[in-house]
Amino acid sequence: MPNLVFKLNSVPDDEADDVRQLLDEAEINFYETDSGRWGLGYAAIWTKDKDSLDTAKALIKEYQLSRYNRVMEEHKAIEESGEKISRLSFFLTSPVRFSILILFAALLAYFTVIPFFY
CATH class of the missing domain: 1.20.5 (Single alpha-helices involved in coiled-coils or other helix-helix interfaces)
Incomplete structure (x- = not known):
């Protein structure tokens, strides 16, 4: 049975690419669905292996936390430099x-x- 790993709706391309690369490096088998021509489908990354689901979600959570911290630091740097x-x-x-x-x-x-x- 398919298990949802990561939703791709409204996710920037660079983040989606990073998540794919992260799962590849961890050797987690996954497949991807898109939303289709009319946007009615479910764009997401899925896995059939229930055992690797928890590992994948933990890796993605760690990645998103580091990404959030990096973006917040960049935002603060822009505010402090007066470029905002x-x-x-x-x-x-x-x-x-x-x-x-x-x-x-x-x-x-x-x-x-x-x-x-x-």
Whole structure:
């Protein structure tokens, strides 16, 4: 019976590649399903071997924890160096684009709410 190892929905390609490589290095037999043309399928990594399921999940959990820590350190480094773009700096660098985005959001809110008043 197939056992779900890792869901691939909304997972970045580099993370999915790292998980595949991790499972290959651990010599865990797995197969992959995609969501299909219309996105109705279940994109995931599966294994038929129940014994390797716990090992695979432990490896993936360890990988995701290290990835999270690495990304958080990168994010902190960007914030400390001042490279992070704030809303104010985005507005100051491109006020037309910022205004168009605000106008679009206002129009979207207007057309969403207006049917309830008629």
